Each structure stands twice: as C-alpha cells, then as structure tokens.
Amino acid sequence: MLVDDFDYVLPPELIAQEPLPCRDATRLMTVDRAVGEIGELPFSGIASLFRPGDLLVVNDTRVIPARLHGRKESGGKVEIFLVRRLRAGDERWLCLLRSSKPSRPGTIILLAEGVTATVISRVDAETWEVSFSPAGGFDAWLDRAGAIPLPPYIRRESGACDRERYQTVFARNRGAVAAPTAGLHMTDDLLAELRGRDVEVASLTLHVGIGTFMPIRVQRVEEHRMHRECYAIPEATARAMAARKREGGRVIALGTTVCRTLEQAAAADGTVAAGEGEADIFIYPGYRFKIVDALITNFHLPKSTLLMLVCAFAGRELLLRAYGEAVARRFRFFSYGDAMFVS
Numbered sequence: 430m431l432v433d434d435f436d437y438v439l440p441p442e443l444i445a446q447e448p449l450p451c452r453d454a455t456r457l458m459t460v461d462r463a464v465g466e467i468g469e470l471p472f473s474g475i476a477s478l479f480r481p482g483d484l485l486v487v488n489d490t491r492v493i494p495a496r497l498h499g500r501k502e503s504g505g506k507v508e509i510f511l512v513r514r515l516r517a518g519d520e521r522w523l524c525l526l527r528s529s530k531p532s533r534p535g536t537i538i539l540l541a542e543g544v545t546a547t548v549i550s551r552v553d554a555e556t557w558e559v560s561f562s563p564a565g566g567f568d569a570w571l572d573r574a575g576a577i578p579l580p581p582y583i584r585r586e587s588g589a590c591d592r593e594r595y596q597t598v599f600a601r602n603r604g605a606v607a608a609p610t611a612g613l614h615m616t617d618d619l620l621a622e623l624r625g626r627d628v629e630v631a632s633l634t635l636h637v638g639i640g641t642f643m644p645i646r647v648q649r650v651e652e653h654r655m656h657r658e659c660y661a662i663p664e665a666t667a668r669a670m671a672a673r674k675r676e677g678g679r680v681i682a683l684g685t686t687v688c689r690t691l692e693q694a695a696a697a698d699g700t701v702a703a704g705e706g707e708a709d710i711f712i713y714p715g716y717r718f719k720i721v722d723a724l725i726t727n728f729h730l731p732k733s734t735l736l737m738l739v740c741a742f743a744g745r746e747l748l749l750r751a752y753g754e755a756v757a758r759r760f761r762f763f764s765y766g767d768a769m770f771v772s
Contacts, residue, residue, distance in 0.1 A: 494575030611684030
C-alpha cells in the first residue's frame with residue numbers, strides 16, 4: 430500500500446487560519462458507511478445523529494504552551510519545543526531544538542524570567558534531552574513564558590485567543606503538544622443536550638505528541654512507525670464501554686486520538702480494561718475495528734496517518750469521495766476547520 434494512495438488536492442485558502450467566533454458554528458459533513466451517503470448539517474445539530482444509549486468518549490488532555498524562545502550565551506536565537514516530560518524535580522524534558530547552528534551537549538539557553546535550559550544529550554535524530562532550572566514551579570512559569578504550539582499549516586504566531594480556543598471545553602490533564610481537534614467544536618451546551626438525550630459522556634486521556642506533526646518519510650504505508658503517546662483510561666470509562674456493548678449501544682469516538690486509544694487498549698473480544706499505557710498503534714485500511722462504532726473527526730492532511738485511520742474506518746474510496754465533496758463545497762480544513770461524523 431503506497432502513501433501516495435492517500436493524497437488529494439487541497440486549495441490553500443481552505444486551510445482554516447483562525448477559529449470561528451463560536452465553537453459549534455462550524456459545518457459537519459455526515460458519512461454513512463452502510464449506504465455510502467454524504468450529507469451536511471451545522472455542527473450545532475450534531476445531537477440529532479446520536480441515539481439513546483450511545484456513549485460518547487472524549488479526550489480530556491490539555492495542551493501545554495510548549496513553544497519557548499530563548500538565546501544561547503553566544504547570542505544565537507533558539508526555539509525549544511517541549512515534547513514530553515522525562516523527569517520532574519530537575520525538569521528534564523524531551524525537546525525539539527531549532528537554531529541557526531546545531532546545538533551541542535552542555536549548551537545553555539537563556540529564557541524568560543532568568544530561567545535557563547541546559548542541553549544534556551541527543552536522544553535521536555529529532556529530539557534532545559534538556560534540563561530546565563526555574564526558580565519556582567515549572568508549570569506556572571511555562572504558562573507565563575510559553576506559547577501555544579499551533580500546527581505549522583497555521584501561518585501566524587499564536588495569540589491570546591488560542592490559549593482558550595486551542596483547548597477543548599473538557600481539557601483537564603496537562604501534557605499534549607497538539608489539541609485533539611475534533612473536540613474543539615464541542616460546547617458545554619451541546620454536551621448537556623447529549624446527556625438530555627440519554628447519551629452518556631465518558632473521558633480518557635491521550636497526550637497528543639509530535640507524531641501528529643511529523644510527515645511520513647517512507648513510500649510504503651506498512652513501513653511507517655508511529656511515535657508513542659501516553660494514555661490513561663479511567664475505570665468509570667471502561668465500565669461505561671462494557672455496559673454500552675452489552676446493551677447494544679454505540680461507542681462513538683470524539684476524534685482520532687480517542688479512536689487510537691480505545692483500539693490500542695481493546696482486547697480481541699472488544700473489551701477495554703482501565704489503566705495506563707503507551708499508544709503506538711498505526712491504523713490504516715485493512716485494520717478491523719474492535720470497539721469504535723462511529724467517529725467524529727476533523728479533515729486531515731493529505732498522506733497523513735490520521736487520514737489513513739479515517740480511510741480504514743470509512744473505506745478509502747468513500748472517504749476520499751467525501752473529501753472531494755468537502756473541497757467542492759468549500760469546507761474549512763484542519764485544526765480550526767470543519768468536522769465529519771462517520772457512522
């Protein structure tokens with residue numbers, strides 16, 4: 430299977446650069462796998478697509494302001510992108526480093542408020558281990574000094590608006606470096622409406638990592654390897670999924686991050702146990718889903734692992750036809766764009 434099989438043409442002007450004033454003012458494409466039908470409604474009307482007894486699973490990860498700007502002692506500018514905390518206390522982090530000259534172990538980077546970062550060692554071709562030395566709490570300092578890490582296809586610097594709008598309304602657990610973007614459309618009122626229709630809402634945590642930004646660098650899909658991302662499934666969520674499956678309701682994943690977590694954790698019989706782990710599952714056409722019955726998702730980049738996941742769920746031909754319809758109808762794409770409900 431070739432990566433080029435998952436390409437499509439997207440006019441650049443359809444890449445959303447800003448969020449709409451209201452979260453649920455976006456458009457929602459509907460894709461019915463059983464009959465191959467494609468429809469549309471406002472995202473604010475999504476509750477009409479749910480049935481009593483359905484379970485909606487959301488990702489409650491919270492994006493950290495992972496982008497930092499500093500200078501080497503020699504004066505050269507450095508951008509630090511936090512990937513994952515390795516150790517608390519001395520605040521060792523896995524990071525991406527960008528500067529005019531390559532960094533070396535022992536390099537000291539001067540940051541805001543007198544904080545310094547020391548480059549410890551290279552971990553792999555992309556990442557470094559870096560130790561930070563804040564005078565007080567690191568998270569509080571990071572909230573003041575860091576910037577929200579918008580994806581590279583958003584051609585602007587992050588601003589005050591993004592600190593709220595690049596988080597879901599149910600974001601609780603810090604650790605992601607990218608938002609679970611399907612959740613950005615949800616509002617407290619919509620969640621209340623779903624619960625009023627006898628739809629249960631449960632949560633899990635998957636801290637979205639740098640893999641969501643990384644292009645596939647191989648030609649054959651099967652040769653790609655995913656980055657690992659930490660997840661946690663609460664006992665209450667595991668019980669809710671077991672009950673829904675037992676009673677015939679659907680498990681509906683709000684986003685590809687939820688879908689990957691559930692499929693990573695699911696046993697062959699479709700049961701999901703509570704607990705923590707690391708997700709590195711790569712879902713592409715040919716995969717047999719064990720737990721997810723319907724999927725809410727944004728529109729994804731050409732040749733991306735996320736597009737391949739949705740193709741696996743909907744069928745490649747149907748999904749790419751839906752993307753062609755989305756382009757023709759001038760839907761907005763990617764993180765701040767419109768959404769899709771695949772049932």
